[in-house]
Amino acid sequence: MAHYTILGKDPYWMNFWGLMILTAIEVGAVGVELGDTITMSILIGIAIPKFIMIAAIFMHLYGDADSKILTMTALFPAFFIIVMVFFIGLTSPGAATELPAWCRPGYWT
Amino acid sequence: MSDDHDHDYDHHPSPWGPHDWSHGAPHNSFAPLVMSIGIGIFLYALASVFVGGEVANLGALSGVMLGIIVITIGLLIWWRQDMSFDGTYEPKATGAPFRNIDLRKIAMWVFLMSEMMVFTSLFSTYIRYRLGIPNCEEVFLSGEWIEGTSVVCFEPAAHLIASSWFHLAPGAANTFALIISSFTIVLALKTAKMSNKKYADRYEVELSDVHSHRSRKVAMFLGSTLFLATLFLTLKMIEWFVGFPTPGPLTELNHGHSEIASLYSEGYTIHASAYQHHAYDTAYHGGHEIPHDSALYSMMQAGTHPGGIMMADIRVGASTFFVTTGTHGMHVLGGMIGLSYMTFKGLRGGYGPSNAVSIEYFGLYWHFVDLVWVLVFPFFYLF
Numbered sequence: 001m002a003h004y005t006i007l008g009k010d011p012y013w014m015n016f017w018g019l020m021i022l023t024a025i026e027v028g029a030v031g032v033e034l035g036d037t038i039t040m041s042i043l044i045g046i047a048i049p050k051f052i053m054i055a056a057i058f059m060h061l062y063g064d065a066d067s068k069i070l071t072m073t074a075l076f077p078a079f080f081i082i083v084m085v086f087f088i089g090l091t092s093p094g095a096a097t098e099l100p101a102w103c104r105p106g107y108w109t
Numbered sequence: 110m111s112d113d114h115d116h117d118y119d120h121h122p123s124p125w126g127p128h129d130w131s132h133g134a135p136h137n138s139f140a141p142l143v144m145s146i147g148i149g150i151f152l153y154a155l156a157s158v159f160v161g162g163e164v165a166n167l168g169a170l171s172g173v174m175l176g177i178i179v180i181t182i183g184l185l186i187w188w189r190q191d192m193s194f195d196g197t198y199e200p201k202a203t204g205a206p207f208r209n210i211d212l213r214k215i216a217m218w219v220f221l222m223s224e225m226m227v228f229t230s231l232f233s234t235y236i237r238y239r240l241g242i243p244n245c246e247e248v249f250l251s252g253e254w255i256e257g258t259s260v261v262c263f264e265p266a267a268h269l270i271a272s273s274w275f276h277l278a279p280g281a282a283n284t285f286a287l288i289i290s291s292f293t294i295v296l297a298l299k300t301a302k303m304s305n306k307k308y309a310d311r312y313e314v315e316l317s318d319v320h321s322h323r324s325r326k327v328a329m330f331l332g333s334t335l336f337l338a339t340l341f342l343t344l345k346m347i348e349w350f351v352g353f354p355t356p357g358p359l360t361e362l363n364h365g366h367s368e369i370a371s372l373y374s375e376g377y378t379i380h381a382s383a384y385q386h387h388a389y390d391t392a393y394h395g396g397h398e399i400p401h402d403s404a405l406y407s408m409m410q411a412g413t414h415p416g417g418i419m420m421a422d423i424r425v426g427a428s429t430f431f432v433t434t435g436t437h438g439m440h441v442l443g444g445m446i447g448l449s450y451m452t453f454k455g456l457r458g459g460y461g462p463s464n465a466v467s468i469e470y471f472g473l474y475w476h477f478v479d480l481v482w483v484l485v486f487p488f489f490y491l492f
Contacts, residue, residue, distance in 0.1 A: 080229070
């Protein structure tokens with residue numbers, strides 16, 4: 001449970017309204033023709049604070065006695081996530097067949 | 110928990126039945142094991158039912174039913190055991206680094222981390238194909254296609270969904286529904302956790318009435334969360350399979366169409382190897398002119414491209430969309446099953462300051478479902 005306030009108000013209420021406003025901006029940004037790059041930047045720029053707000057306040061990763069160790073626990077798979085996103089997500093679908101010869105089966109035998 | 114209790118009373122009369130909490134620490138439950146077996150049977154049988162999207166093996170349906178029955182039995186046993194739990198004997202971790210933290214809380218976080226890996230693999234797949242396969246619109250404008258021959262390209266669902274406010278409405282409503290549901294579950298926790306005196310002062314009720322008043326309020330918040338989760342899945346089904354009519358005065362705003370077609374009826378399916386869309390018709394191109402700086406325009410001007418309708422093989426894009434949003438939807442469904450039980454227990458006065466953490470731990474799961482949607486919504490619905 002939260003033992004603090006945000007601007008003197010209940011943190012859950014503040015978080016809730018913050019999320020609602022950010023979501024309204026998110027949906028609105030898609031309705032306006034801004035171009036792919038700007039739209040993508042806005043969507044990422046809004047998704048990150050929304051993610052943090054839910055994790056920190058609703059999931060109590062901020063402000064509780066055990067918040068620190070649980071945050072570390074939550075961040076534990078970050079390494080694997082980075083590996084997955086960069087080494088799977090950002091390769092191309094043909095990457096496996098385009099590997100250099102020394103990476104392919106049979107080269108070292 | 111004292112040794113006296115352990116020796117003097119037989120508090121393990123049945124590992125399947127409700128526990129007598131006044132007689133010592135709880136026994137281990139077999140229910141999760143039963144449910145795991147049920148899920149195994151269900152998935153094994155389900156994989157044999159469909160071939161190429163068609164029901165091919167009716168016999169396997171009995172396996173599916175058996176799986177559901179075993180899961181249900183496991184759930185009922187688990188709930189029966191939990192119904193009387195009032196926070197007594199909440200097990201705590203004794204070793205570093207989690208000393209004195211509830212074991213259930215740690216377990217929930219570890220579970221959520223494994224869930225995060227599941228969704229990361231889905232997101233990685235999406236990123237890989239989204240970046241690695243040419244976008245259908247780019248292929249169309251490149252002119253590298255011939256009418257009547259299918260071309261492989263990535264068609265993001267957002268091309269359909271974000272094409273109008275009406276298409277976007279179910280997804281946007283769902284986003285707000287999940288955020289509100291995250292808030293209602295926090296309110297249920299806050300209400301359950303409040304001390305009796307504080308509760309009596311806050312809501313101006315007699316101390317003797319706090320229990321019944323609190324029970325109704327907690328159940329109301331949990332029930333609201335359940336309602337919002339149901340709304341979420343209903344809107345998702347409408348978006349995928351049903352569609353909805355646009356009210357008369359709004360028809361004009363919807364380009365003269367009297368209904369919003371579902372993704373299914375638009376042909377956006379995992380089997381769409383010959384998908385056609387009005388945006389890929391040179392005669393219509395979504396009501397816009399073909400950009401003059403595109404290769405297609407130049408080729409058509411030079412007479413080297415006859416134009417026509419591009420046929421797209423969009424199976425990869427549709428699969429990543431339906432698998433990711435479907436997996437998320439299954440998590441919402443799982444949450445609804447848990448919420449049904451918790452609302453029932455709440456109505457029976459099962460949650461108070463001593464065991465409000467049960468709501469908190471379920472809430473962690475529910476917020477995680479919201480957290481995933483925070484990423485799914487912009488990248489699968491909007492972009």
